[in-house]
Amino acid sequence: MGNGVRVSRRRFLRGATAGVLLTAGGASAAVVMRERGGEARTAVLRPGAPSVATPAPAATAPSTALRDPDVRLRHLLRRTTFVALPADVRHFSGQPLDSVVDQLLGQAAADDTLTESALAGLGLDLTKPADIVSWWLARMVLTPRPMLERMTLFWHGLLTSGIAKTGARRASLLLDQNRLFRAHAFDTLDVLLKSVVRDPAMMLWLDLATSKVGHANENYARELMEMFTLGAGNYSEQDVRESARAHTGYALSARGTQFVFRPAQHDNGPKTFLGQTGNLDADAIVDIILKQPVAAEHFARKVFESFAYAAPGAATLAPIAAVARSSGFSLRAVMRAVLTSDAFYAPQAYRAQVKSPTEYVVGAARLLGVQGNGRGLAQASRLMGQVLFNPPDVSGWPGGRTWIGTSTWFARVNFAAALVNGGGRARARTAQAPNVASLFASPASAQEAVGQAALATVDGQLSAPSRAALAAYLDDGAGFATLAADQRDARLRGLVALLLSSPEYQLA
Numbered sequence: 001m002g003n004g005v006r007v008s009r010r011r012f013l014r015g016a017t018a019g020v021l022l023t024a025g026g027a028s029a030a031v032v033m034r035e036r037g038g039e040a041r042t043a044v045l046r047p048g049a050p051s052v053a054t055p056a057p058a059a060t061a062p063s064t065a066l067r068d069p070d071v072r073l074r075h076l077l078r079r080t081t082f083v084a085l086p087a088d089v090r091h092f093s094g095q096p097l098d099s100v101v102d103q104l105l106g107q108a109a110a111d112d113t114l115t116e117s118a119l120a121g122l123g124l125d126l127t128k129p130a131d132i133v134s135w136w137l138a139r140m141v142l143t144p145r146p147m148l149e150r151m152t153l154f155w156h157g158l159l160t161s162g163i164a165k166t167g168a169r170r171a172s173l174l175l176d177q178n179r180l181f182r183a184h185a186f187d188t189l190d191v192l193l194k195s196v197v198r199d200p201a202m203m204l205w206l207d208l209a210t211s212k213v214g215h216a217n218e219n220y221a222r223e224l225m226e227m228f229t230l231g232a233g234n235y236s237e238q239d240v241r242e243s244a245r246a247h248t249g250y251a252l253s254a255r256g257t258q259f260v261f262r263p264a265q266h267d268n269g270p271k272t273f274l275g276q277t278g279n280l281d282a283d284a285i286v287d288i289i290l291k292q293p294v295a296a297e298h299f300a301r302k303v304f305e306s307f308a309y310a311a312p313g314a315a316t317l318a319p320i321a322a323v324a325r326s327s328g329f330s331l332r333a334v335m336r337a338v339l340t341s342d343a344f345y346a347p348q349a350y351r352a353q354v355k356s357p358t359e360y361v362v363g364a365a366r367l368l369g370v371q372g373n374g375r376g377l378a379q380a381s382r383l384m385g386q387v388l389f390n391p392p393d394v395s396g397w398p399g400g401r402t403w404i405g406t407s408t409w410f411a412r413v414n415f416a417a418a419l420v421n422g423g424g425r426a427r428a429r430t431a432q433a434p435n436v437a438s439l440f441a442s443p444a445s446a447q448e449a450v451g452q453a454a455l456a457t458v459d460g461q462l463s464a465p466s467r468a469a470l471a472a473y474l475d476d477g478a479g480f481a482t483l484a485a486d487q488r489d490a491r492l493r494g495l496v497a498l499l500l501s502s503p504e505y506q507l508a
Helices: 009-013 070-079 086-092 097-109 113-120 129-142 147-159 173-185 188-197 200-205 219-229 239-246 282-289 292-305 314-326 331-339 356-367 375-383 406-420 446-458 464-476 485-500
Strands: 006-008 020-024 027-032 040-045 249-254 259-261 272-274 277-278
Touching: 009 097, 020 331, 070 086, 070 097, 070 147, 070 331, 113 129, 129 147, 129 173, 129 356, 129 375, 147 292, 147 331, 173 188, 173 200, 188 282, 188 375, 200 249, 219 239, 219 249, 219 282, 277 356, 282 464, 282 485, 292 314, 292 331, 314 331, 356 375, 356 406, 406 464, 406 485, 446 464, 446 485, 464 485
Parallel strands: 020 040
Antiparallel strands: 006 027, 027 040, 249 259, 272 277
């Protein structure tokens, strides 16, 4: 076989000890470097314990890492655009972070014609569930507006819908919903809620299309408050029933693909909801909900936890909730408040989130400039535990530590090896080779190569033992500086695969 990287599951299962050891507790895996005409060389990784993402000791402790302006910028880019691309770091370096945030928020207005053209040429069948997943993943990689896609992903995780209820035959409805979220990604919450209640995918997901006067279905009414806007304990069962009555008559066309309102099936009687009485409809319900004091706190928490860290205190959320109220629940305004807050750059925010499979595969593909039809990314994401457009339930994906277990972490290692080799199985191959060279600036030594790759992947935050281990891998044999060009390329690709598989890289 040619120069390349492969992952040995047998060595993983027996806890291989040969080669390079990156120290941290937990299960082991072996990334095997096989060079043309030579023996296999093994690099052993030890990620965090299964289901717990515990990074190896960093060169700089998390409590001080974000004091570095470069690390702060990379932290911001990683959370908002999937990955801190070297070109973006160079572009924004030295600029005030408030200005960087404003420019990122302005990405929604950027021209995306080339992306649309490229997507149209991928040959995907957008009536099939697998291909709409591939389409979105490919879009995330191709687009010059990654923050817009990150916002679309946020809405998909909050206002969930899935193929499990729409059925494969109507999977294209989820694509329509995805386009709705993208079009209103930075809009106000009331606009999104008043749109999604008329969205066929959501109506099928929460059984709204069958709700009629005298037989009101409570599923949407309940989730609207519990998951989308107020949180459990901030409404009564009577509020659920009254809201359900207000949502009657919202139906689908005979083919089940378009919203229609059927006045004869709507309950026109007076309803009392959260203390207000009237002949309420779905839009009135939204208006009443967003006047509740707790609604702003709930919205602020959802946004903050998605982009910063879990379980923020009330004092942290208070100024963000105030922005939510004053802006009419604008996601743009709330996002700016989060991304410019001291809390976003606090020690507890650094590496506080485990990357979701989507964030992991898209970020790695963008980092290496790998563009294709998205099918390989979709396959890898599924093995890591996430299938877009098909969340496990109305609460979305639980995320966090649940993303990392023995099998799902090993899927990440396999993906990293496949990515640096230019693809996986034939049907999932990427359209182009990975641009690994873009991460390096003519390193003259193994130590320089490790430093450059670590900066691009983990903010340069590697412990001294990890750096030494990776340098020893590059120097194995005659030494990195003496390697032939093809051997050096293979060794550098192996280095990148190791870093993409490292505990540190799994954390956003």
